[in-house]
Amino acid sequence: MRVVVVGGGLGGMASAARLAKLGHEVVLVERSADLGGALGTVRAGDHTWDAGPTKTLLPAVLRDLFRKSGRPLERELELVPLAAIREHRFADGSTLRLPAGSRAAQRSAFEELAPGLGDRWTSYVDALGQDWELLRRDYLERPWDPGLADPGAVRRLASRQTLRSRLREALGEQRLQQVAAHPFTVDGHDPARVPAWLGTVSYVEQKFGAWTVPGGMAQVGEALARRLATRKVEVLTGTSAHDVVVRSGRAAALSTSAGELDADAVVCAVDPTRLPTLARHVRRTRSTTPPSLVHLGLRGEVPTLDCEVVLHGAPDLSVHPGGTAPDGGASWTVAYRGRTSEDVLETMARRGLDVRACVVERVERTPAQLSAQWGGSPLGVRWHGRGTVRRRLGPTTPVPGVYAAGSHATPGSGIPFVGLSAALVAQAIGRA
Incomplete structure (x- = not known):
């Protein structure tokens, strides 16, 4: 055919x-x-950045793709686990580093944020495990057929409950809600319109971790x-x-x-x-709208980042390390939504991540430019x-x-x- x-x-x-x-x-x-x-890859001077995603969840999907189309993934490129999914720096000055692939480590991280939050977080994520198993079999791994699917999967996809309502009910504490909602808000979704079962992303992050390719996902x-x-x-x-x-x-x-x-x-x-x-x-x-992106080539006394750092505020800033840089340098990408009243570097500095004196390259890409380049x-x-x-x-x-x-x-x-x-x-x- x-x-x-x-x-x-x-x-x-x-x-x-x-x-x-x-x-x-x-x-x-x-x-x-x-x-x-x-x-793809963005280049300026001696620096490169990922044009789009800088990491992935569920590495088994890529491994299955390469294995079922020819040679295994490991013969083509290196896929390595990240120690942390991301680091959240909240408006009140508190910080949470969200470990990857470990229930116990996540519980400890939330307990350090405030006593009792560890149990609250793990209870929320544990409850998502059943949702994941039902939807994985009937919705993700084979074409959806409600006549063949488990009745539980049918009920979950038909549920009116939103992610926002589930987070308020299960987590309550504002910082926990921000952590759980981030994978959706960063992509331009309103948690009040996201189905509750999509919270399974938090289960996937805890269970399987996050992975990247050294040198860039391109x-x-x-x-x-x-x-x-x-x-x-x-x-x-x-x-x-x-x-x-x-x-x-x-x-x-x-x-x-x-x-x-x-x-x-x-x-x-x-x-x-x-x-x-x-x-x-x-x-x-x-369609969702892409975020604004600022690619920064840095040199000098650059803070060490080994995962995405979320600077919560108005607006949230997501700082992604990655790409390539000369020895002693670093390549970061800053993503944000909406308008800022000042330069993004000034906002980063006010929130405790000051690299203004380290910038040697800067490439800005607007949502309109990204949509035009990618055709959507x-x-x-x-x-x-x-x-x-x-x-x-x-x-x-x-x-x-x-x-x-x-x-x-x-x-x-x-x-x-x-x-x-x-x-x-x-x-x-x-x-x-």
């Missing part, structure tokens, strides 16, 4: 690699000159590009997709700037609003209550022969979930 994949980001590359290994003839279409999407994209060549996927860069061509009620081709590409199936791994045939089916969804938001669909589950596409779509992967598809954004979306598409299409 001939499959045309739209989009050369992680979702598109992962889908193409899996489908090619299943014996399909695969063509991948990418509008820009390079593959990788948000898994290496994941580079390794996948090599995998596509090995699997003999035809890659058409610099080629814009216009729309799915439907004949006799199902997808028959993809209209592109290079002409029509015949297809037995089309995989949309970009924002579906870019393809008119799919856009009409997602009118009730909205890599953060996918904004959560708007439980209805987002059914309004979002993937792995199948209402158009026969068209499938959906990537951050705008089920199960959502972030490296592990985009990787899972590709696995779901491969299951839905099956072997050649």
Whole structure:
């Protein structure tokens, strides 16, 4: 079967690699000159930064992708665990360093923040374990079918409870709520519109930890590009997709700037609003907006950061170490949402992280610039209550022969979930 994949980001590359290994003839279409999407690199002087994510959860997803499309991940790149998920510096001056992959260590960290908070946090996360096991089996690892799913999973996806209400009920204390909500607020979601079961991210962080690639997560994209060549996927860069061509009620081709590409199936791994045939089916969804990014090249007496540091305030600032720098230097990326009344470096200094005298390189990227570069938001669909589950596409779509992967598809954004979306598409299409 001939499959045309739209989009050369992680979702598109992962889908193409899996489908090619299943014996399909695969063509991948990418509008820009390079593959990788948000898994890219920003360069200035002697410094580099990750263009998008700097770490990942659930490393088993990447390992499964590489193993089932050819050589194991370990033969391509090094994936190493982080000691901490992130460090939270709160407005009242208190600090919490959230350990990765350890229930006991997290309990101790919260107890140091204030007596009694350790038990409150672990009780909250423990309760999410059942949610995770139900949804992992029926929603994340196979195409969703309410007729086959465990009734408990059906009830959880249909629940009206929001993350905000669950956090208030289970955690109460404001700082604990900020820690649990951060994975969503940093991506532009309102916890009052995020379903409560998505709190399972905290369970995943505690159970499996966070992982990164020394030198930058862009290496994941580079390794996948090599995998596509090995699997003999035809890659058409610099080629814009216009729309799915439907004949006799199902997808028959993809209209592109290079002409029509015949297809037995089309995989949309970009924002579906870019393809008119799919856009009409997602009118009730909205994409999240990327944050503002400031990439800093630093030299001199630079504080040592080994994980994301969240400086809570108005607005929150997320400082990510990573990338590459000359000896004695460092490369940081600062992400924030909304407007600031002063330069971001001044805000960082007021909150106890002063690197103003260390800056040798600075690259600013606005939300509009990021969306234009990537052809949409890599953060996918904004959560708007439980209805987002059914309004979002993937792995199948209402158009026969068209499938959906990537951050705008089920199960959502972030490296592990985009990787899972590709696995779901491969299951839905099956072997050649």
